[in-house]
């Protein structure tokens with residue numbers, strides 16, 4: 001090793017320490033994946049160099065044959081993975097091998113339990129990477145020099161994975177990165193060249209540049225000098241997506257997915273397509289089976305790996321898919337863009353827009369196909385359903401296609417699981433039913449217990465039970481499905497149309513008349529709180545409920561917007577009272593009684609509670625209830 005000019009000790013960022021600990025403990029039963037991860041990084045480094053060299057060929061320093069070498073050393077007990085890719089500067093090393101820049105990491109790591117099985121699943125959401133080296137090594141050394149930098153700007157990094165690392169500068173004539181793993185005593189199997197070869201073939205066959213390793217020395221003939229072993233290429237070295245679909249096994253697709261995504265679990269599904277004609281591209285899109293921990297972080301990396309004419313251009317090209325499909329992973333390789341395309345150009349390029357439209361259709365196609373398999377689709381829905389619900393607002397053109405893919409909890413299943421499609425619902429609609437009904441609340445339990453459902457239960461009409469934060473937003477952009485309007489049961493006057501017969505309607509009008517005095521009295525008492533008061537025909541068991549006026553913002557959306565600090569115009573709900581309820585009937589006997597006043601307040605406050613709202617004056621409510629209870633027990 002060359003003379004080290006200067007070394008210092010540095011602490012890992014806390015998150016790195018936690019992650020390292022987790023990695024080693026939870027991934028032990030899959031320890032061999034470290035090799036895939038390091039080869040993956042080396043291949044990314046080669047991609048990055050070829051890309052930069054498009055502009056500046058000197059970066060190759062006369063050595064344009066990009067390779068990865070695997071070097072087991074039995075004597076030293078080390079396994080070295082070496083590449084002549086882009087390499088790292090000192091700053092790169094500190095940033096990449098000492099910190100984790102993804103926001104939300106700290107919160108994510110807090111969820112780790114020490115339970116190996118659970119944690120290994122969680123780590124899949126994070127993405128395994130360089131640090132997986134510590135699963136098999138008790139000391140890792142990195143020698144790296146950035147392409148284009150002087151030989152004197154070599155960087156040395158070493159760590160035992162225990163909380164700190166050494167950092168030094170040294171002379172490195174060779175550009176690229178060399179990672180030396182000092183294998184733990186019981187991991188020496190990874191020095192065995194047969195084992196290494198089979199791992200590379202299994203996990204990294206499709207890596208687009210050659211992975212080289214010394215072959216076995218050929219047995220020497222009698223009286224001859226022993227032959228030196230020769231370097232052999234041990235992978236196929238053809239980018240997977242350039243191969244023909246029929247030649248690729250499911251296992252190869254899955255392995256490539258893991259190489260691409262650093263995910264630990266299999267993909268749920270994928271679609272590989274070559275398109276020639278107006279557009280000319282190959283795409284390989286994957287649907288993961290597990291959401292990354294930062295799915296809702298605005299700055300989280302997303303998008304596809306972009307290649308132009310087989311040349312890697314960039315990671316995380318986010319212009320090829322809409323936000324609501326940000327969970328898709330994959331590769332797009334196109335001949336329609338120029339090699340010097342930049343992120344800025346991608347943003348307003350017409351070809352990119354066409355590619356985006358095509359890839360959006362493909363992704364929705366994957367989902368549609370998957371939806372035939374209920375079990376798998378449930379996995380997808382649980383992980384990504386709430387993201388897909390952003391679709392109708394973002395992508396007007398594909399609104400119908402997205403709507404078909406949505407799943408809901410409903411009164412029909414009596415289950416919190418979101419499994420009912422709008423098509424299922426429509427197929428079960430009652431004779432004369434023209435609308436799709438839904439109720440929104442802040443939890444499934446509150447939705448299922450909403451007083452607004454009473455008349456629907458009585459008539460056996462199914463209602464969608466919505467309780468995801470995004471649901472009201474979704475509904476405001478969906479408005480109809482299959483020609484049937486979507487209707488909030490807590491909004492506006494309830495018109496059940498043909499679901500009610502003439503006799504029922506007549507009876508309602510009659511009761512309304514009998515309750516005029518009471519509704520007027522209540523309107524006076526609650527003048528500050530409600531817009532108006534009327535008799536209800538949607539209740540059977542509850543004395544009253546609150547209804548949002550037809551064009552007002554719904555209660556759920558209002559709470560979300562207010563929590564986000566938005567000032568909204570004040571709006572008051574409508575109070576509906578149930579003329580079938582004995583309490584209301586009693587009030588109707590003496591509308592102006594002092595006791596009626598207390599009852600009015602209580603049923604109003606209860607209606608707020610049932611709708612998921614809090615009370616304006618909880619102490620007064622408790623006092624009123626206690627007063628009534630006392631009267632009762634007197």
Ligand SMILES: Nc1ncnc2c1ncn2[C@@H]1O[C@H](COP(=O)(O)OP(=O)(O)OP(=O)(O)O)[C@@H](O)[C@H]1O
Nearest residue numbers: 041042045085087088096127128129130131177262
């Ligand atoms: N062989 C290498 N050559 C150059 N840079 C490397 C190499 N290995 C790792 N790096 C750098 O270190 C970073 C961190 O690697 P790590 O594998 O931990 O993260 P990652 O999540 O896998 O990142 P990515 O998904 O971009 O590969 C990489 O993104 C890369 O910038």
